[in-house]
Amino acid sequence: MTGDRPRSAPPPHAGEAAQRLLDALSPELVTLLDEGSATMFCAKDVTGRYVLVNRTFVDRANRRSPREVVGRTSHELFAPELAERYEEQDQYVLSEAWPLRNELELIRRHGGTPGWYLTTKLPVQRDGTVVGLVSTSRDLATDDVEDQVMGSLTRVVQLVEERLDRGVRIGDMADAAGCTTGALERRMRRVFGLTPKQFVLRARVDRATALLVQTDLALADVAVRAGFYDQPSFTRTFVRLTGETPSAYRRKGRALAAD
Template structure:
């Protein structure tokens, strides 16, 4: 994983807090840092990222990874992202914007997604996108973008786009799942059930189950539950709403059911999770 400024030669053997340099023999790509050349917004974003996670993401050959600061500039990318942007090295990507790297229609969509995540402080999950590769061939990607906070303030975002590379994921399947994702996002505070998701997908519950497991590796119930917990986490860490209100806005029946589910999936109560996130931000 290279964290370098454009035109700056990497210094072998140096490492940043953000984990730019992998340990010898670890399999991580050994690159250097240019801490003095990074701009303030990038510094703040990178300081908020886990170095171990950053190193791990560099080895995902079928997944594009990037971190973008609040000014819209790329602060961190992996090798797959560099290849997808048709550049030779991370130094040709870091410090640039989407408009400087991608075709106008792609850059516009990326900026719209990024603006939503940075402005609202909400994650964007499971966005299905048809993207052409360097040979001009279309392929389906599954994109997730998550805001990064420091001291309670959004300082940037991290994003992954996974190449589905599945011959049996055709346009009909993708179209049906796109409608499911939109339904969940727009009506998460309602008591959605499997029948609602299947109706949006235009197929039977059994067919939807197979499609979602194939693409998302989750059942419809698991997908819906994860979306509710994701929404709750965003509200817990990004607002001062009462727990009962967080439960309602996340689509849980009541606060007790919200607490039981949250504890089961995260190992902590919502109140403890909020308190710990506040301590981390303050630190």
């Protein structure tokens, strides 16, 4: 460890840890982020407790007000598999004093509807010490993707859908769009908010979620039809992106559909 590297804060009392983080944040921050209904925001202290959240986060946590969130941990608000993933991310950011940027995640919105988000977490430092982190998760609004598709990207979307179970190369996507791979990445980031690789991964998981809920296919068959190498790789990727195993997702999805 070099002398210039930020230090993690010692484990203080929960109230003291929260105050350290509050002192390091601008009071206008949450007010500003409350203006964006498509972005979840939270700040966590080094004990893993929420210190600040915006209205969108409150809704995501299925609570009525920020008072029901502040002071709690992920495990007190979310399903165990989700909480475990969130806290693994938090520990990395806090211990390494290093940001986690644009993590693609499938998150259940308020009411149980799944949606794709890009999550970024940044360490917060005060006087060279890490005192907490701030996090945003931006809703990619995939329900409206078709309305956003323009020009050559229509052919890219069709190509991905047609070849999903056989594998899709970035070069083939660029050829379909009639541009270089660099230009394709810029266009897809502008329209979808995703890199080509992230777009393909999202398409695979989207197909898998539909097959899990709408069919009785075995998990191995779902994996193949969604373009994954095998069932273990499918399960690992699915858990990483959704925080749930395919079997758990199938059970919950069918339960919601039956209500």
